[in-house]
Amino acid sequence: MFKDLDPLLHSQLRLGIMSILMAVEHADFTYLKEKTNATAGNVSVQIDKLEKAGYIKVAKSFRDKRPLTTCKISKTGIAAFEKYVNHLKTYINK
């Protein structure tokens, strides 16, 4: 079961980050960390993986001298997410 599913999205935290980014225009690192209830290190690693896959776009800047990481889902990411959800639905219907 689940062998066709995108392994990148089939991890709970990465799926959580992608779900949030699907629903918003863009969100910063702290927001993603709070909403997913994960540790900073873990969120950081998963964001990195999603960015390398081209699923999200990450912009790094500074706000009040503190680093600010803003994430936004990409077109590739939207397509991958939709495909993943459609696959999941077929498993539910079975």
Add this chain to the structure above:
Amino acid sequence: MNEAEKQIEYIEEMIATTKGNLSSGSIHFLLWGWLVFIAALSNYIILNFTEYNNHWIPWPVLMGMGAVLAIYFGRKESKESVVVTKIDKMLIQLWAGFGITLAVVLFAMGAIGPTKVYPMLMALYGLGTFVSGGMLNFKPLQIGAVAAWVCAAIGFYQVQFDSQLILIAAAILFSYIIPGHLLASKK
């Protein structure tokens, strides 16, 4: 529940955490609401109870002040916000379009006169707050919009300028000030 259903439930749960963000806009409703309210009433007082000819003076002074404060609050909000939702983006588009329409209508004032422009402004308040209320799922804004539209409809027939000032004060009270305070208290 199988694993696929659990994943779907998790996705829904994560999406739900992004909802209920009512931070959008209450400060702007209150800022513009109170400034327009004070401008309309002070214009009415100057016109009816003083000999001063430039009775319209509260408008450029208070609206200019509003523009400066709106830019200040807008920058502060964007600095502090950790997320921009789709609704936030749509609201920005709506109110930017509202601002441009307002400017065009004000530009037409010289050609068609203030007694026709004021009811148009009230109708525009209704449009902006009705759509915002729908997007934020916040009924008081939509009820206020209906009140603004009623004021606009009366205004088109009540062509005495000083009565229109009272109508515009009432329209802004119902469509911006009261819902704005209710929205702020919901945070």
